[in-house]
Amino acid sequence: MTDSQPFVLDLSQVGAGDVAIVGGKCASLGELFRELTAHGVRAVDGFSTTSHAYNTLLDTDNLRGRLQKLLKGLDVNDLDELARVGSEARRMMMETPFPSEVETAIIDAYKRLGDRIGKRAFEVAVRSSATAEDLPDASFAGQQDTILNVRGEKRLIEACRECYASLWTDRAISYRTAKGFDHFDVALSIGVQPMVRSDAACSGVMFTLDTESGFRDAVVINGAWGLGEAVVQGMATPDEWIVFKPTLKQGFRPIVTRKLGVKEVKMVFHDDGTGTMVRPVVESQRKRFCLAGFEVLQLANWACAIEDHYSALAGKHQPMDIEWAKDGITGELYILQARPETVHTQKTENFIETYELTGAHGAPLTSGVAVGQKIGQGKAHVLLDPSKLNTFKEGEILVTTMTDPAWEPIMKRASAIVTERGGRTCHSAIISRELGIPCIVGTGDATEKIRNGSDITVSCAEGDVGNVYYGNIDFRVKKLKITDTARPRTQIMMNVGDPDHAFMLSRLPNDGVGLARLEFIINNHIGIHPMALVNYPNLKHRDTIETIAARILEEDPKEFFVRSLAEGVARIAAAFYPKPVIVRMSDFKSNEYAMLIGGREFEPEEENPMIGFRGASRYYDDRYKAGFKLECLALQRAREDMGLTNIKPMIPFVRTVEEGAKVIALMAEYGLVQGENDLEIYAMCELPANVVFADEFLKVFDGYSIGSNDLTQLALGLDRDSEMVAHLFDERNGAVEKMVAMAIDAAKRAGKKIGICGQAPSDYPEFADFLVERGINSISLNPDTVIQTTQHILETESRTAKASGAEQ
Numbered sequence: 001m002t003d004s005q006p007f008v009l010d011l012s013q014v015g016a017g018d019v020a021i022v023g024g025k026c027a028s029l030g031e032l033f034r035e036l037t038a039h040g041v042r043a044v045d046g047f048s049t050t051s052h053a054y055n056t057l058l059d060t061d062n063l064r065g066r067l068q069k070l071l072k073g074l075d076v077n078d079l080d081e082l083a084r085v086g087s088e089a090r091r092m093m094m095e096t097p098f099p100s101e102v103e104t105a106i107i108d109a110y111k112r113l114g115d116r117i118g119k120r121a122f123e124v125a126v127r128s129s130a131t132a133e134d135l136p137d138a139s140f141a142g143q144q145d146t147i148l149n150v151r152g153e154k155r156l157i158e159a160c161r162e163c164y165a166s167l168w169t170d171r172a173i174s175y176r177t178a179k180g181f182d183h184f185d186v187a188l189s190i191g192v193q194p195m196v197r198s199d200a201a202c203s204g205v206m207f208t209l210d211t212e213s214g215f216r217d218a219v220v221i222n223g224a225w226g227l228g229e230a231v232v233q234g235m236a237t238p239d240e241w242i243v244f245k246p247t248l249k250q251g252f253r254p255i256v257t258r259k260l261g262v263k264e265v266k267m268v269f270h271d272d273g274t275g276t277m278v279r280p281v282v283e284s285q286r287k288r289f290c291l292a293g294f295e296v297l298q299l300a301n302w303a304c305a306i307e308d309h310y311s312a313l314a315g316k317h318q319p320m321d322i323e324w325a326k327d328g329i330t331g332e333l334y335i336l337q338a339r340p341e342t343v344h345t346q347k348t349e350n351f352i353e354t355y356e357l358t359g360a361h362g363a364p365l366t367s368g369v370a371v372g373q374k375i376g377q378g379k380a381h382v383l384l385d386p387s388k389l390n391t392f393k394e395g396e397i398l399v400t401t402m403t404d405p406a407w408e409p410i411m412k413r414a415s416a417i418v419t420e421r422g423g424r425t426c427h428s429a430i431i432s433r434e435l436g437i438p439c440i441v442g443t444g445d446a447t448e449k450i451r452n453g454s455d456i457t458v459s460c461a462e463g464d465v466g467n468v469y470y471g472n473i474d475f476r477v478k479k480l481k482i483t484d485t486a487r488p489r490t491q492i493m494m495n496v497g498d499p500d501h502a503f504m505l506s507r508l509p510n511d512g513v514g515l516a517r518l519e520f521i522i523n524n525h526i527g528i529h530p531m532a533l534v535n536y537p538n539l540k541h542r543d544t545i546e547t548i549a550a551r552i553l554e555e556d557p558k559e560f561f562v563r564s565l566a567e568g569v570a571r572i573a574a575a576f577y578p579k580p581v582i583v584r585m586s587d588f589k590s591n592e593y594a595m596l597i598g599g600r601e602f603e604p605e606e607e608n609p610m611i612g613f614r615g616a617s618r619y620y621d622d623r624y625k626a627g628f629k630l631e632c633l634a635l636q637r638a639r640e641d642m643g644l645t646n647i648k649p650m651i652p653f654v655r656t657v658e659e660g661a662k663v664i665a666l667m668a669e670y671g672l673v674q675g676e677n678d679l680e681i682y683a684m685c686e687l688p689a690n691v692v693f694a695d696e697f698l699k700v701f702d703g704y705s706i707g708s709n710d711l712t713q714l715a716l717g718l719d720r721d722s723e724m725v726a727h728l729f730d731e732r733n734g735a736v737e738k739m740v741a742m743a744i745d746a747a748k749r750a751g752k753k754i755g756i757c758g759q760a761p762s763d764y765p766e767f768a769d770f771l772v773e774r775g776i777n778s779i780s781l782n783p784d785t786v787i788q789t790t791q792h793i794l795e796t797e798s799r800t801a802k803a804s805g806a807e808q
Contacts, residue, residue: 005050005052006050006052006105007049007050007052007053007056007101007102007105007106008047008048008049008050008053008105008106008108008109009021009022009030009047009048009050010045010046010047010109010112010113011026011029011030011033011034011045011046011047011048011191011193012030012033012034012045013030014026014027014029014030014031014034014048015027015030015031015034015035016028016030016031016310016313018030019131020051020131021050021051021052021131021189022048022049022050022051022129022131022189022191023048023051023128023129023130023131023187023188023189024129024130024131024132024339025127025128025129025130025189025191025337025339026048026127026129026189026190026191027129028337028338028339029043029044029046029048029127029129029191029193029337030048031309031310031313032306032335032337032338033045033046035309036305036306036309036335039305039309040302040305041302041305041306041335042302042332042333042334042335043334043335044193044194044196044334044335044336045113045116045117045193045194046113046124046191046192046193046194047109047110047112047113047191047192048129048189048190048191048192049102049105049106049160049189049190050189051131051187051188051189053099053102053105053189054164054187054188054189055187056099056101056102057093057096057098057099057102057164058184060096060097060099061096061097063092063093063096064184066092067089067092067168067183067184068184070085070088070089070092071085071089071173071183074173074177076173076174076177076178076409079170079389079390079409079410080390082170082173082174082409083170085173086168086169086170086173089168089173090165090166090168090169093161093164093165093167093168094161094162094165098157098160098161103157106156106157106160106192107153107156107157109192110124110153110156110192113192113194117194119194121151121152122151122194122195123149123150123151123194123195123269124150124151124156124192124193124194124195125146125147125148125149125150125191125192125193125194125195125336126146126147126148126150126156126159126160126163126190126191126192127146127163127190127191127192127193127337128145128146128163128166128167128188128189128190128191129188129189129190129191130167130186130187130188130189131186131187131188131189132176132181132185132186145162145163145166145169146229147159147162147163147275148195148227148229148267148275148276149195149199149269149270149273149274149275149276150274150275151273151274155274156192160190163188163190164188164190166188167186167188169405169406170406170409171405171406171407171408171409172405174408174409175408178412193336196325196326196327196334196336197327197328197329197330198226198227198228198325198326198327198328199226199227199266199267199268199269199276199328200268200327200328200329201225201290201325201326201327201328201331202223202224202225202226202290202291202325202326203223203224203226203227203228203231203323203324203325203326203336204221204222204223204224204228204231204238204239204290204323204324204325204425205221205222205228205231205232205321205322205323205324205425206219206220206221206222206299206300206303206322206324206425207219207220207319207320207321207322207341207425208245208303208304208306208307208319208320208322208341209319209341209344210242210503211343211344211371211424211425211429211433212370212371212372212373212424212503212504213373213503213504213507214344215503215504215506215507215575216317216319217244217245217246217574217577218242218243218244218245218256218503218574219242219243219245219248219299219300219303219304220240220241220242220424220425221240221241221242221243221291221296221299221300221303221324222238222239222240222261222423222424222425223238223239223241223290223291223324224236224237224238224239224261224263224266224290224423225263225266225281225285225290226265226266226267226268226279226281227266227267227268227276227325228323228324228325228336229267229276230265230266230267230278231423231425231426232323232425232426232427233402233404233426233427234402234403234404234419234421234422234423234426234427234428234429234441235264235265235267235278235402235421235422236261236262236263236264236265236266236281236421236422236423237261237262237263237264237368237369237421237422237423237441237442237444238261238263238290238423238425238426239258239259239260239261239263239289239290239291240257240258240259240261240423240424241255241257241258241259241291241296241300242255242256242257242258242571243255243256243296243297243300244256244570244574244577244642244644245300245304246577247574247577247642247643247644248297248300248301248304249304250643251643252641252642252643253293253297253641253642254570254574254641254642254643254644255293255296255297255567255642256567256570256571256574256642257499257567257571258289258296258563258567259464260287260288260289260553261423261442262286262421262442262444263281263285263286263290264280264281264286264421265278265279265280265281266278266279266281287553287554288553288554291326295326295333298333299324299333302322302324302333302335303320303322306320306322306335306338307319307320310338310340314340318340318341319340319341319344320338320339320340320341321338321339321340321341321342322335322337322338322339323335323336323337323338324336342434343430343433343434351479351480351481352479352480352504352505352507352508353373353374353477353478353479353480354373354461354477354478354479354480354784355373355374355375355459355460355461355475355476355477356461356475356476356478357375357457357459357461357462357473357474357475358474358475358476359473359474359475360473361457361469361470361471361473362469362470364467364468364469365449365450365456365468365469365470366418366440366443366444366445366446366449366450366467366468367440367443367465367466367467367468368418368419368440368441368442368443368444368446368465368466369422369423369424369429369440369441369442369464369465369466370438370440370459370460370462370463370464370465370466371424371428371429371432371433371438371439371440371441371460371466372432372433372436372437372438372439372460373460373461373501373504374436374437374438374460374461375438375457375458375459375460375461375475376397376415376416376437376438376457376458377397377415377416377455377456377457377458377472377473378395378396378397378414378415378416378455378456379395379396379397379453379454379455379456380396380397380399380418380450380451380452380453380454380455380456381393381396381397381398381399381452381453382399382400382447382450382451382452383398383399383400384400384401384447386406386407389406389407389409389410392410392413392414393413394413395413395414395415396413396414396415397414397415397416397417397418397456397458398410398411398414398416398417398418399418399419399446399447399450399452400418400419400420400446400447401419401420401421401447402419402420402421402422402426402427402428403417403419403427403428403431404427405427408431411428411431411432411435412435414435414437415437416437416438416439416440416458417432417437417438417439417440417458418439418440418441418443418446418450418458418468419439419440419441419442419443419446420442420443420444420445420446420447421441421442421444422441422442423441423442424441426441428441429441438458438459438460438466439458439460439466440458440460440466440467440468443468446468449468450468454470455470455471455472456468456469456470456471457469457470457471457472457473457475459473459475461475463498463500463501463524464500465500478784480508480784480786480787481787486794487509487511487790488772488790488793488794488797489797490771490772490776490777490778490779490793490797491511491512491755491777491778491779492509492510492511492778492779492781492786492789492790492793493510493511493512493513493514493515493580493582493755493757493778493779493780493781494508494510494512494513494514494780494781494782494783494786495513495514495515495516495517495757495780495781495782495783496513496515496516496572496575496576496783497516497517497519497520497521498520498524499521499525499567499568499569499571499572500571501783502571502572502574502575502576503571503575505575505783506575506576508783508786508787509786509787509790510576510579510786511579511580511778512576512579512580512581512582512646513572513573513576513579513580513581513582513780514582514705514755514756514757514778514779514780514781515582515584515650515705515757515780516569516572516581516582516583516584517584517587518565518569518583518584518585518586518587518631519586519587519588519592521564521565521568521569522565522586522588522596523596525564525565525568526560526561526564526565527551527596527597528548528551528552528560528561528596528597528598529593529596529597529598529599529601529602529603529627530561530624530626530627530630530631531598531601531602531623531624531626531627532544532548532596532597532598532599532601532602533548533552533557533558533560533561533598533630534557534558534626534627534630536548536557536598537549539598539601540601541598541601544597544598544601547597548597548598551597558630561630561634562630562633562634562637563634563637565630565631565634566633566634566635566637566638566641566642567638569581569583569634569635569638569644569647570638570642570644573638573644573646573647574642574644576646577644577646578646579646580646580648581644581646581647581648582648582649582650582682582705582755582757582780583635583647583648583649583650584649584650584651584652584684585619585628585631585649585650585651585652586618586627586628586631587614587615587652587653588614589606589609589610589612589613589614590603590604590605590606590609590612590613590614591603591606591609592609602623602624608719610713610719611714614652614653615651615652615653615654615655615684616651616652616653616654616655616659616660616663617653617655617659619651619663619666620659620662620663620666625666628666628670629670632666632667632670632671632672633670633671635647635649635672636670636671636672639672639677639679640671640677645677645678645679648679648680648681648682648702649667649672649679649681649682650681650682650683650684650705651663651664651681651682651683651684651701652683652684652686652707653684653686653687653710654683654684654687654690654697655687655689656689657693657696657697657699657700660683660697660700660701661700664681664700664701667681674702680702680703681701681702682701682702682703682704682705682753683697683700683701683703683704683705684704684705684706684707684710685697685704685705685706685707685711685743685754686706686707686708686709686710686711686714687710687711687714688711688714688715688739690704690743691711691739691742691743691746694742694743694746694747694750695746695749695750698746698747698750698752699750701752702752702753703747703752703753703754703755704743704747704752704753704754704755705754705755705756705757705780706740706743706754706755706756706757706758707757707758708731708736708740708756708758708759708760708761709731709758709759710758711731711736711739711740711758712729712730712731712733712736712758712760713729715733715735715736715739716728716729716733716735716736731758731759731760731764731767732760732764732766732767732770737770740756740770740771740774741774744771744774744775744776745774747777748775753777753778754776754777754778755776755777755778755779755780756771756776756778756779756780757780759782761779761781761789762781762782762785762789765789765792768789768792768793768796769792769796772793772796772797772800773796773800779793
């Protein structure tokens with residue numbers, strides 16, 4: 001850097017410390033190109049104008065003074081006045097003569113860039129970069145314009161003028177005022193880079209943390225066809241992948257989530273050779289992912305390298321918000337820009353806030369991608385015309401096709417936001433997180449299905465899918481304080497079924513997952529009977545074949561099941577890694593299996609499914625054996641391909657010791673070999689036979705987990721699904737407690753682990769006391785009872801220890 005205050009600097013001359021000179025975006029572009037190329041990250045060359053160039057423009061024809069006079073006394077909450085002042089400010093910027101010395105410097109830099117890349121006239125991206133951008137306490141990202149496919153010197157200067165004027169859009173004026181920045185303390189620089197031809201391929205955004213929960217060990221990647229603005233602006237609902245960082249860095253392939261986006265439209269180069277246009281995406285492209293798995297992993301590795309570099313610069317963990325693109329001509333991936341993530345970085349809460357619908361409701365009016373986990377209510381305001389933003393009232397729910405930064409002045413007034421397009425990294429999602437309001441994006445039909453002026457409830461509390469319901473549905477909010485208190489000797493684990501909530505729940509103090517049910521994943525993320533997929537398309541009913549075809553698209557049906565189940569299990573295992581995650585193999589009853597798509601063709605009709613064809617007995621039976629193989633292959637993939645060896649399978653409803661041995665042998669045949677790669681196989685202890693022959697069962701299995709629900713119904717001889725005998729169902733019954741005590745004693749004799757994953761310790765503190773006093777190794781609880789039960793168990797252990805000392 002020289003003392004002569006240059007108008008332009010090449011990116012090779014710019015680094016992260018130069019925000020005051022070239023703005024946050026260009027400082028980061030320079031840091032990427034200068035420092036991370038050596039680490040294999042493919043960044044893009046270019047140049048940047050400086051704040052000195054911008055200030056030279058303000059000094060022309062007293063532009064600064066005229067703008068100051070225009071802005072004096074402006075109330076940014078008066079949207080009509082804000083629009084008038086913004087329009088006049090932009091007119092002044094566009095009409096003030098462009099300083100000739102600045103123009104010459106830009107054109108010279110454009111020519112030098114052409115020499116470096118071996119081109120003369122070439123397309124560039126012109127990116128605005130505010131000198132206050134991406135500071136830890138304010139995200140100016142997206143406030144100013146980016147202009148794509150700019151070709152030739154004359155058009156480049158015009159684009160630079162447009163960028164300078166974009167510092168005075170309504171949303172930028174409002175945003176600076178809200179964040180307490182003086183308008184003239186913020187200057188604008190302009191980054192110029194060769195276009196990556198993603199118009200002929202794909203592009204998108206990625207974050208080095210989970211954007212909903214703040215979970216730090218994930219890279220979330222969004223992508224769609226064409227130029228990246230379609231994803232950033234929410235025009236297209238993108239594909240999404242989540243990659244687990246710790247085992248990625250060990251060389252594994254841990255894509256723990258992938259979701260196919262609608263990808264309605266794509267932004268491409270305009271037919272006239274300048275600028276861009278939006279086109280619909282053909283059906284065949286919409287139905288396939290825009291990236292291959294190896295490309296997802298390459299991007300995730302680059303994201304980790306970028307995060308590590310910026311964390312070292314910051315002297316602390318620094319999550320990153322990164323834009324990427326694939327060149328359709330060369331097939332190569334590029335990183336376009338990277339900036340610090342600002343929403344979760346600023347959060348300091350030491351509690352988890354959980355929302356839950358409690359009132360009755362009908363079917364959703366529409367559904368989409370949930371942003372956050374909150375619930376919001378209010379009157380729907382269906383708004384399609386940006387010129388009518390001033391009609392929006394405080395507390396209404398904004399329902400629209402998509403938003404862009406021009407909508408921000410009204411978004412902060414909304415109690416929730418619902419859009420038809422966009423993914424978790426689009427403009428609507430980013431701003432709603434910053435504002436702390438629930439948002440559902442990518443519904444596809446919200447403006448048609450939601451009636452303007454109607455009372456609606458927007459629920460993001462039901463997993464990754466957000467739902468909009470008619471009326472004001474009752475709901476409750478719980479705050480669970482995250483404490484660093486002492487851990488009890490008894491391990492406190494959690495029952496976690498839904499992969500979508502796993503990242504958030506992992507923030508609670510815990511020793512792992514004592515029960516992850518495969519049924520939840522199969523039911524909610526797959527929905528098809530495993531044997532229907534095994535036998536597809538040779539099924540009896542044409543409508544079933546068509547339904548399955550629509551769900552699996554062109555994927556191999558068995559691969560669809562294995563991949564979907566592996567990813568669901570892996571997301572839970574990743575959330576709690578490296579703590580143990582005990583995964584119970586499927587334990588649907590025949591009547592429950594029959595409810596899956598294609599299920600009735602493969603399930604018997606039983607008088608009492610609760611004690612019929614379920615659990616271990618299914619696994620080696622020819623009527624389900626091929627389905628069990630798919631379950632085993634899914635766990636094998638999560639453990640071996642993704643590196644999540646903290647997964648421990650557990651077998652339910654094992655009626656005899658011989659049956660247990662038969663299942664373990666079958667698992668080995670399917671790739672899950674007990675003892676290999678630290679594989680432990682547990683059994684549910686939920687039948688009286690499991691207690692009576694515990695010594696023998698524990699020679700076959702590596703540990704036990706007591707299922708108090710089934711053990712109670714079978715010990716007391718009652719059907720827990722029958723309301724007529726429900727009053728007799730009580731895990732605290734002496735017979736049940738005696739059986740639990742016998743099982744714990746047997747595990748101690750065998751030197752094997754024993755825990756409990758049933759409902760009882762979550763519901764009854766006295767039952768938890770009993771378990772602790774008997775010396776159980778672990779208690780697995782429902783997440784909403786973890787905090788208070790942990791404290792209760794600490795007190796019980798202390799009391800027990802004192803009593804023991806007194807006796808001695």
